[in-house]
Amino acid sequence: MKKYDVIIVGGGASGMMCAIAAKEKNPNHNIAIIEKQDRIGRKLLSTGNGRCNLLNLNVDKSKYDGSFRKYIDLLIDKNCPVDMLDYFSSHGLSAKEETEGRVYPVSNHASSVLDVLRFNIENLGIETICGEAVSDIRKNGKFFEIKTNNNVFSAQKVVVSTGTQASSKLGGDNSGLNILKNIGIKTAPSYPALCPVKVKSNLLPSLKGLRVKGEVSLYDGKSLVDKESGEIQFTENALSGICVFNLSNKLNKVRKPVLKINLLPFTDDVYALIKRNSIVFSRQTAENMFTGILQKKLALAVLKQAKIKPSASIKSLTQSDYIRLCEILTAWSFEVSGNGGYEKAQVAGGGVLGDEIIPETMESRKIKNLYICGEALDIIGKCGGYNLYFAFASGKTVGESL
Ligand SMILES: Cc1cc2nc3c(=O)[nH]c(=O)nc-3n(C[C@H](O)[C@H](O)[C@H](O)COP(=O)(O)OP(=O)(O)OC[C@H]3O[C@@H](n4cnc5c(N)ncnc54)[C@H](O)[C@@H]3O)c2cc1C
CATH class of the missing domain: 3.50.50.60 (FAD/NAD(P)-binding domain)
Structure with missing residues (x-):
């Protein structure tokens, strides 16, 4: 020996x-x-x-x-x-x-x-x-x-x-x-840990490959656990990007994990912003109301999440439509279904x-x-x-x- x-x-x-x-x-x-x-x-x-x-x-x-x-x-x-x-x-x-x-x-x-x-x-x-x-x-x-x-x-x-x-x-x-x-x-x-976070949403396949700058918050039910900002990447069944990776480190402590995305963290008054667009683009349909704000793919997913038809005229949108859109743009909620697994994890x-x-x-x-x-x-x-x-x-x- x-x-x-x-x-x-x-x-x-x-x-x-x-x-x-x-x-x-x-x-x-x-x-x-x-x-x-x-x-x-x-x-x-x-x-x-x-x-x-x-x-x-x-x-x-x-x-x-x-x-x-x-x-x-x-x-x-x-x-x-x-x-x-x-x-x-x-x-x-x-x-x-x-x-x-x-x-x-x-x-x-x-x-x-x-x-x-x-x-x-x-x-x-x-x-x-x-x-x-x-x-x-x-x-x-x-x-x-x-x-x-x-x-x-x-x-x-x-x-x-x-x-x-x-x-x-x-x-x-x-x-x-x-x-x-x-x-x-x-x-x-x-x-x-330091891995993508799997979420439940039937809109993910349409967003696959999209990258946006935003803020992501991890909630345990209704309590905020932590918040990170940076590039958010959408995959077929998960949210990814460094800010999501960082939040994945805390998932083990959370019983009812939910990720909420703020797509417009640098905008103080999102309601005023979409109202402005509704006036500027008043002759257009809803699919164009986020022109100058969001990528088209994302705009369509936001409308779908808000249950607003892209073909609806902007003029026909109601106050409650605007409130729902604001909620999605600033706190789009994704129920977490799991982590990305050890294969994709940078650490454990x-x-x-x-x-x-x-x-x-x-x-x-x-x-x-x-x-x-x-x-x-x-x-x-x-x-x-x-x-x-x-x-x-x-x-x-x-x-x-x-
Ligand atoms: C893709 C990727 C990118 C990363 N990028 C960064 C980065 O840029 N910056 C950063 O800070 N961190 C990064 N990390 C994390 C970082 O690499 C790890 O935290 C770090 O390597 C841990 O070092 P360690 O020595 O503890 O373990 P490791 O580097 O994993 O080394 C452990 C070694 O032990 C060996 N071993 C295991 N079991 C046995 C056994 N039974 N007998 C003999 N040998 C064994 C393994 O083969 C391995 O070589 C990244 C991780 C990954 C996967």
Whole structure:
């Protein structure tokens, strides 16, 4: 059985960062990453639409959900985004800030981030054991036994950085969380997040492919849970777009989820606006009354939702028609029927409960020398670089604690 000082299970963003920080702190340590896929860091290549939004300069607690959230300030104090950028820079990566604090590599290619991490791992002499899925971790006296499909390894310290089952095509699964559960680590149930939200509406097929700027609110019955604005995309059976993705992070807490869309968030008086159009286009039919305001496809769907015939003359519309139209334009209600599933999810909520972890070191409170970092913890961030920031910052914290 091959013996190591440290074995890192999972060679994703957090595991790779952890390995580098650990080896730099203890150059004499024998460190290995065990990765089930045939190469480390595969998911990174798909992040940020292939550009890798590696962190966000505006990181703060409000961007996160989950039971580890209460400890995030500690992590940010220790590894603030500017320090993380310096760290990346000292390891060979040049990055730049774009809108809303989002940071990307100057090369505009995610492969730059992965290559920087890979080459540092190689140059530091960290062993990578790929194509081996860890199926069990047991503590035997002072050492851990780590079983894979082919081998058994032994290590004094183990880091679990296996991520979650989000995006199974890129290797996501819940094997790491199951292994942790088997050794007594408590977890919150997993759920797909940063994903489209399925809604009930027979109008969706006619809106498929449409993108509009607006505001989306998530309600639990009649209570507002959260609100986001940005581009809303309509698919055959779901609402999508970054603002919807961000709201999907909160779906697990909501019993009667409803999404309401405001198609005209920058208009103070929508009633006055459509009354204006009804005068300007008084000779036209209802299908033309949103001319200059909405795309035609959307205008037709709004009329259909309001049960107004597109062929009706604008002059024939009643006061109650105008009130219904205002309601749809500002708070078009869609009953949620589900989430987009793990296939389409960028992250998964749930995971190792925050209170299982000593936040300063990310070591398990129950099992000495067992550490957990990255998405396997019960924390998820909004779109914009917050999840990779957490993966890198938590991985670095573990590496420096080993
Ligand atoms: C399409 C897409 C785009 C994204 N874009 C962004 C973005 O631009 N910015 C951002 O902040 N976040 C983004 N994310 C989220 C971000 O990629 C993740 O939050 C982050 O990668 C989590 O890092 P991790 O190290 O915890 O897990 P992962 O990166 O998922 O790594 C876990 C690794 O463990 C391996 N593994 C799992 N189980 C085992 C096992 N039993 N044995 C051995 N190995 C195992 C996996 O193969 C994987 O390589 C995106 C996600 C997706 C899917």
